Amino acid sequence: MKKLTFIIPLLFAFFAQAQMEHEITDYVWPTDEKVLQKLEDWQDLKFGLLMHWGAYSQWGIVESWSICPEDYGWCERKKGSNPDDYFTYKKEYENLKLSFNPVNFDPGKWAEAAKNAGMKYVVFTTKHHDGFCMFDSKYTDYKITDKECPFSVNPKANVAKEVFDAFRAEGLWAGAYFSKPDWHSPYYWDPKFPPLDRNVNYDPAEHPEKWEKFVEFTQNQIMELLTDYGKIDILWLDGGWVAQKSEEEMTRYYERIAQNPGSGFPKTREVNQDIRMDELAAKAREKQPGLIVVDRAVKGPNQNYLTPENKVPETQLPYPWESCIIAGGGWAWVPNPQYMSPKQAIHMLIDIVAKGGNLLYNIGPAPDGTWPEDAYKLLDAMGKWIDVNGEAIYSTRAIAPYKSDNICLTQQKDSKAVYALYLEQEDGAGLPASFTVKGIKAAKGAKLSMLGAGGTLKWENTTNGVKVYIPAILRTNLPCDLAWAVKISAVE
Structure with missing residues (x-):
C-alpha cells in the first residue's frame, strides 16, 4: 500500500474523516481490449470536472450524509425545524425536492468554462446516496423530473441529459457518477426497520426476495443511464460498502465482535451486499463498448482505475488512478465557498500528472443552478497556464x-x-x-x-x-x- 499525504491541510482537514477515506487497494487489470484502450486514452486526458449537485444543495450541507445515522461531526444535522429529531429531519430533507428549482441552470456555460480550463471529461452526480435522481428515471418518483418538483416543468428538467449533451458538444467525455446505496429506496432502507448506519437496514441473506428487488432496481437505473443518455465513457460508482463480501471476510468481522464482548457493533457494520457487479458490467458494455467502470474502493476487475480522495500519493502508482479533489468549499455547494488559489491548483495538477495520475476537480453548483464567480476565475487561470504548457501535461506518463x-x-x-x-x-x-x-x-x-x-x-x-x-x-x-x-x- 502506498502511503498517502494530505495536500493543502487547512482546506481538507474537515474531510479527513472516515467516510472520506478511500484507501489504495490491490488493482486487477481488465482483460477486455476495448477497455484497456479506453483506459490508455483516459490516461491521456489528465484533467476532469466532478460536480456534486442535488436538492441537498439548498441547505448548503454535506451531500446526503446527514440522513445517515452515523455519529460524525462532519455530517451533524443543523438544518430543518428540529434537527434533533431524526425522523422529522429526514422527512424535511426529502421534502427539499418540493422546493428545488435551479432556474439559472445553464450547462453550456459550465461546459465552455471547463473546456477553456483544459478539462477533458466530466463526471456528474446522477444520484447520490440519498437516492434523489438528477435524471428522469422511471423507477422512482424521487427525482428532479417528478411533477412535485417545481423544476420539472423546465425544458432542461432532465439535468443529467442536459449536462452530458452540453459537455459532449464541447468535446469532453461524459462520466456518470451513480451511488450504489440508495437511502430512499424501500428495498435498501426498508421503512419497517430503522436504519442503523450507511448499510442496508436488513439482512439480505434473511430477505433475499427484497434484496433481489434492490439489485434489479439498481441495475435498471444504471442501464437507463447507459441507454437513454448518449455516449457514456465512464460509469463512476460510489458507495464501496455495497459489494459482495466473501465468507472469509464476514467470518473475520464476526470474530472481531466476539473478541470484544459488550462493545456492540462498530459505527459501520460489515454486510454482504452483492449487486452482481460482473453481470452489471457485462450488460453495461453491451450498451457502451469499452466503458470504463469505476467500482470505487472495491477490489477486483470492476475498479478500472483507483480514486484517492482529497489526497495525492507521495509517488507514482503502478496502475491507472485519479485524485478527486475539492476545488473549494465542499463536495456540494456551501455558502461563500473559498477556492484554491491558481498557484495551489496548478501545482497540484502538475504534482498529480508527474506521478502518472489524473485530476478530477470538484465544483459544487449553487441551488439556483449557477457556479460562484470565483470558480470561473480559478478555471480561467488554470486554462491560461495550460494553454502555454499543455504539451507537458496531456498524453504524458510518469x-x-x-x-x-x-x-x-x-x-x-x-x-x-x-x-x-x-x-x-x-x-x-x-x-x-x-x-x-x-x-x-x-x-x-x-x-x-x-x-x-x-x-x-x-x-x-x-x-x-x-x-x-x-x-x-x-x-x-x-x-x-x-x-x-x-x-x-x-x-x-
Whole structure:
C-alpha cells in the first residue's frame, strides 16, 4: 500500500474523516481490449470536472450524509425545524425536492468554462446516496423530473441529459457518477426497520426476495443511464460498502465482535451486499463498448482505475488512478465557498500528472443552478497556464524520479521528450538564473527550450543531474506565471 499525504491541510482537514477515506487497494487489470484502450486514452486526458449537485444543495450541507445515522461531526444535522429529531429531519430533507428549482441552470456555460480550463471529461452526480435522481428515471418518483418538483416543468428538467449533451458538444467525455446505496429506496432502507448506519437496514441473506428487488432496481437505473443518455465513457460508482463480501471476510468481522464482548457493533457494520457487479458490467458494455467502470474502493476487475480522495500519493502508482479533489468549499455547494488559489491548483495538477495520475476537480453548483464567480476565475487561470504548457501535461506518463524538491517531471508517451516543470517557490520569486533537474541527464546533442518561449536554453550535465540556465531576458519576460516547463528533447 502506498502511503498517502494530505495536500493543502487547512482546506481538507474537515474531510479527513472516515467516510472520506478511500484507501489504495490491490488493482486487477481488465482483460477486455476495448477497455484497456479506453483506459490508455483516459490516461491521456489528465484533467476532469466532478460536480456534486442535488436538492441537498439548498441547505448548503454535506451531500446526503446527514440522513445517515452515523455519529460524525462532519455530517451533524443543523438544518430543518428540529434537527434533533431524526425522523422529522429526514422527512424535511426529502421534502427539499418540493422546493428545488435551479432556474439559472445553464450547462453550456459550465461546459465552455471547463473546456477553456483544459478539462477533458466530466463526471456528474446522477444520484447520490440519498437516492434523489438528477435524471428522469422511471423507477422512482424521487427525482428532479417528478411533477412535485417545481423544476420539472423546465425544458432542461432532465439535468443529467442536459449536462452530458452540453459537455459532449464541447468535446469532453461524459462520466456518470451513480451511488450504489440508495437511502430512499424501500428495498435498501426498508421503512419497517430503522436504519442503523450507511448499510442496508436488513439482512439480505434473511430477505433475499427484497434484496433481489434492490439489485434489479439498481441495475435498471444504471442501464437507463447507459441507454437513454448518449455516449457514456465512464460509469463512476460510489458507495464501496455495497459489494459482495466473501465468507472469509464476514467470518473475520464476526470474530472481531466476539473478541470484544459488550462493545456492540462498530459505527459501520460489515454486510454482504452483492449487486452482481460482473453481470452489471457485462450488460453495461453491451450498451457502451469499452466503458470504463469505476467500482470505487472495491477490489477486483470492476475498479478500472483507483480514486484517492482529497489526497495525492507521495509517488507514482503502478496502475491507472485519479485524485478527486475539492476545488473549494465542499463536495456540494456551501455558502461563500473559498477556492484554491491558481498557484495551489496548478501545482497540484502538475504534482498529480508527474506521478502518472489524473485530476478530477470538484465544483459544487449553487441551488439556483449557477457556479460562484470565483470558480470561473480559478478555471480561467488554470486554462491560461495550460494553454502555454499543455504539451507537458496531456498524453504524458510518469518518469522517475517524478519529483525532486520543487521540480516535477513528465514524459510524452510517444516520444523521447521529457519536461521539467519548475514550481514557483512560496516567495513568488519566479525563475532563478539556473536550476538543476536532479535524477536525469540530457542526452548528447539534446535541445532544451521553455514552452511558450522561443529559442533554446544553455545546459550542462552535473553529478546531480542536468543544470539549466535561464537568461535574464527570459526571466523578465516569461510566457506564464506560477510554474514553467522546460522541454528536454532527449535524456540519457
